[in-house]
Amino acid sequence: MAFPIVLAPCITKQNAFLKPIESILLYNKYRTRETQERIGFGFMAAIGASGYLTACLTPFSQRHITSDVYGGGVQKRLRVLAVSTERIERATSFGDNGRFENKKQKMVKEETEVKPNIYAHPExxxxVEEGRKRLKEYFEECKELIRSDGxxxxxxxxxxxxxSSPDCPLLLFLPGIDGTGLGLLMHHHKLGKMFNIWCLHxxxxxxxPFTELVKLVERTVRLENYRSPNRPIYLVGESLGACLAFSVAARNxxxxxxLVLSNPATSFSKSHLQPLMPLLEIMPDQFPLNLPYMLSLATGDPLRMLLDNLVKRGTLPQSIGELSQDLVTMSTYFPVLADILPRETLRWKLNLLKSGSACANSCLHAVKAQMLILFSGRDQLLxxxxxxxxxxxxxPDCEIRMFEESGHFLFLDDSVDLVTIIKGATFYRRAKHLDCVSDYMPPTPREFKKIYESFRWIVTAxxxxxxxxxxxxxxMRGLAGIPSEGPVLFVGNHMLLGIEIISFISQLLIxxxxxxxxxxxPGMFERLKDRRPSEPEPSNFDVIRVMGAVPVxxxxxxxxxxxxxxALLYPGGVREALHRKGEEYKLFWPEQSEFVRMAARFGAKIVPFGVVGEDDIAEMILDxxxxxxxPWKREEIERTTNRTPRLRTDATGEVSxxxxxxxxxxxxFPGRFYYYFGKPIKTEGMKVELRDKDKSHQLYLHVKSEVERCLAYxxxxxEEDPYRNLLSRFIYQATHGSTLTHEIPTFEL
Incomplete structure (x- = not known):
């Protein structure tokens, strides 16, 4: 077992006893696990009692000794992050007035402060996500990493x-053919907030050999599983790394x-690289590799990617200048590919892919792990x-996601966000079983912007x-009447297909x-093994999961x-969202009271609301x-209904x-949506009173009547709104220079 060493701040690299440490450390900006094991006991015994170094009894801690080393010379001072001192720093700090604050006082202070709304202006x-690196940084750090090859x-x-959290699960990244372990470089900043990340170099x-690599990964997996048996271990692998993940999962x-796998190399027998293997054997050493072709294999079509970025950028002259600069920048990194995959290494890696593919395919039947497979539409390798x-x-427990415009090395594509993918597929959990509430990670500003922009046309229309x-x-106009402090339960009516949710969720956040x-x-969270063409793609519901939806x-x-x-609850459920002709704004609530007792148990405020406007955007043709x-539609409906989880099986009436x-x-021609949130109904202090069925049912009927009142209003x-029509709203925006829909006037209150 290894013990990380903590240096006191007064120690500098000029001290003589630091020289052995500098000779062992290999990588700039990276903490190696083997380094920790090699120096842990020796230096603790030699100088641990001197007062300059202190040993922390936390094995494989995320805080390790590191230094900036280029080749053999130290370029920057030794940097250390200590577990023990970090705990002190987090527990105590100085306030704005210079007085000493403990952790509890600081938390109370932060809760009372009003935090700015980072979502207020989506445009x-x-x-780009804060801290996200780009392809240029990938090549730069590859140059540093491959210099030390021992x-x-x-x-x-x-x-x-x-x-930042000790209960985060471990993520092991298994690289592809490049082997550097930097394949997740663009995602490190976001992943680091959710996982403890180790990368295989x-x-x-x-x-x-491949079998030895499997044993290496397996030893690490077993050790970490022994240390934290109640947490999952994530194996993120691309191509060759996916074969490693399959093999380890089959043995355990x-x-x-x-398993989160990108373009698995289990299909290597059908790869376009197969003909390259005999050519490498007979090709003269003086014959250069086609580096531009190798780059296209790694990142898709570079020119296409740059042209796509050109469309998204600003003025044309500026974009052309940036495009030229990007092309020049990318061309300067062609030699780096030759350093990562020289001829002998490329020959070895192709043989490694061949053996890894065969090994993984032979044991696929034994894999029982939860699996998310990501594949590229423009993969030229596989x-x-x-x-x-x-x-x-x-x-059976496998989901797939397609990225139509990406190349083989999916994680190096600027348009791909691994964290968003994992959250959208509900694959993030901290324990053996998913907890949709405690495991949920709110959307980042960039995630919300991307979602909002994809649905903005609906908000505008x-x-x-x-x-x-x-x-x-x-x-009053606006959302000032919505309680800020929870718990709050919104209860209202579904419009057709639940289209009202888009503006509801986004406007409250903005x-x-x-x-x-x-x-x-729960049908939105089901993983169907044999999905039929008539059934929706699971990825269609990724957005609502990223925004925090949970199964009922x-x-x-x-x-x-x-x-x-x-929380947002629709008592009418599917029956209300998929209503028939002439049933617009009709409530289909259960006869027996629901949600009231649970709300009262926690003193929640119930906010009844009504939404109208679906009849202004579409006319139902076939219900x-x-x-x-x-006949064929009837069979399709019955088949889909039978494959969908059933709710309220014991209920009576139309809601069932x-x-x-x-x-x-x-x-x-689009009309306008109108949302009316009634006066919040307080349940605080009614927990005992609402145990009585009659009283809880009375409150239930009261909430329902409030929703109906909002709809009628x-x-x-x-009918009095002069801007109910889309054309009138566009004219108002054109003449007043407004781009925000909530600034357009409406009827008088």
């Missing part, structure tokens, strides 16, 4: 990936592993699309009007910095209320009743008639 949010394969942990001149079927579909059919009610009963957690149908259940409802969240008269179908509609008042 001003950054285009030693066997080893693990290192990037400094920018130091996790395979030196350029290393010739470790009872271990809690989560037939990744066909392979991902084959693997999904062979494994529907020009939502938001009305809320203050504590004194006054109705105006009030309130993230609403929707309680959704008593347990999730309890967790949301206990965590003081703002459920019409489609059931068509949850037939899964998609109504056929004809778009209209909106249907009546919208």
């Amino acid at each position: 001003e949010l950054p285009e 030693g066997p394969p080893r693990w290192f942990s990037p400094l920018e990936c130091s996790s 395979i030196p350029v001149k290393d010739r470790t 079927p009872d271990m809690d592993l989560v 037939p990744s699309q066909e392979e991902s579909q084959r693997l999904q059919k062979a494994h 529907t020009g939502p009007v938001m009305l809320s009610t203050l504590a004194d009963g006054k109705v 105006e009030r910095n309130i993230l609403v957690r929707g309680i959704a149908h 259940s008593a347990g999730n409802f309890y967790k949301l209320m206990s965590s003081k969240s703002h 459920y009743n019409d489609q059931m008269k068509i 008639n949850q037939q899964m179908h998609f109504p056929w509609m004809l778009p209209k 909106l249907k009546d008042k919208r």
Whole structure:
């Protein structure tokens, strides 16, 4: 067992006893696990009692000795991060007035301070995640990493990936054909907030067989599983690394592993690289490799990627200048590819891919791990699309995601965000079982901007009007009447297909910095092994999962209320969202009271609301009743309904008639959406009182009547809105220079 060493601040690199440490450390900006093991005991015994160095009893800690070493010479001073001193720094600090504050006082102070709303102006949010590196940095750091080529394969942990939480799961990155271990460089900053990250580095001149690499990874997995048996271990692998992950998972079927695999090389037998293997054997050493071709294999089509960026950028002359600069920059890194994959190494790596593919395919049947496969539509190395579909059919707990415009090295594509992918697929968890509430990570500003921009056309077309009610009963424009402190439960009506959720969630986040957690149908979280073309893609629901939706259940409802969240509940559920002709704005609530007792248990404020406007955007052509008269549609509806989780099986009435179908509609010239949030209904102090069924049912009916009142108010008042029509709103924006839909006037209150 290794013990990380902590240097006192007064020690400098000029001290004589630091020289052995400097000779051992290999990488600039990276902490090697083997380095820690080699120096842990020796130097602790030699100088641990001197007072300058202190040993911390935390094995494989994320805080390690590191130095900046280029080749053999130290260029910068030795940098250290200490577990013991960090705990002191986090526990105590100095306040703004210079007085000493303890951790509890600081937390209270932070809770009372009003934090700025980072989501207030989506158009001003950054285009790129803070701290995200680009392809240029990848090549720069590869140049540093491959200079020291001694030693066997080893693990290192990037400094920018130091996790802020001790209960974060471990993520082991298994590299592809490049072997550097830097394949996740663009994602380190975000991943480091969710995982403890170790990357496997395979030196350029290393010739470790595939079976030995499997044993190396397996030893690490078993050790970490022994240390933290209740946490999952993530194996993120690309091409060759995916074969390693399969092999390790097959040898450890009872271990809690989560595989996130990019373009697995299990299809190497069908690869375009197969003909390259005999050519490398007979090709003269003086014959140069086609470096531009190798770069295109790594990143897709570079020229296409740069032209795509050109469209997204500003003025044409400036963009052309940046495009030229990017092309020059990329061309300067062609020699780096030759250093990463010289001829002998490339020959060895291709043979490694061949043996790894054969080994992984021979044991695929034994893999029991949860699996997420990512494949590229422009993969020129492997037939990744066909392979991902084959693997999904062979494994019941497997999901796939496609990236149509990306190349083989998916993680080096600027448009790919691994953290968002993992969150959208609900693959992030800290324990053996997923907890949709405690494991949830809120969207980053960049994630929200991307989601908001993809649906902005709906917001623009529907020009939502938001009305809320203050504590004194006054109705006002905006969302000032929504309680800031949770728990808060929004209860209202579904419009057709639940289209009202888009403006509902986004406007509350933009105006009030309130993230609403929707309680959704569990069918949106199901992983269907043999999805039919008529059934929606699982990726279609990634957005709502990133924004915090949870499957409807008593347990999730309890967790949301206990965590003081703002939750959104539709008692009408699927029956209301998939209603028939002439049923617009009609409520389909269960006869027996729901949600009231749970809300009262935690003193939640219930906010009834109504939404109208669906009849202004589409006209239903074929509803459920019409489609059931068509034989093939009837069979499709019945098949889809039977494959979808059933809710309220013991309920009576129309609410239990949850037939899964998609109504056929004809778009209209868009009207306007109107939201009316009624006066919050307090349940604090009513926990005992509402145990009585009659009283809880009375409150349930009161909430329902408030929703119906909100709907009636909106249907009546919208007739007075001079800007109900899309054309009138566009004219107003053109003449007044406004680009924000919430600034367009509406009816008088």
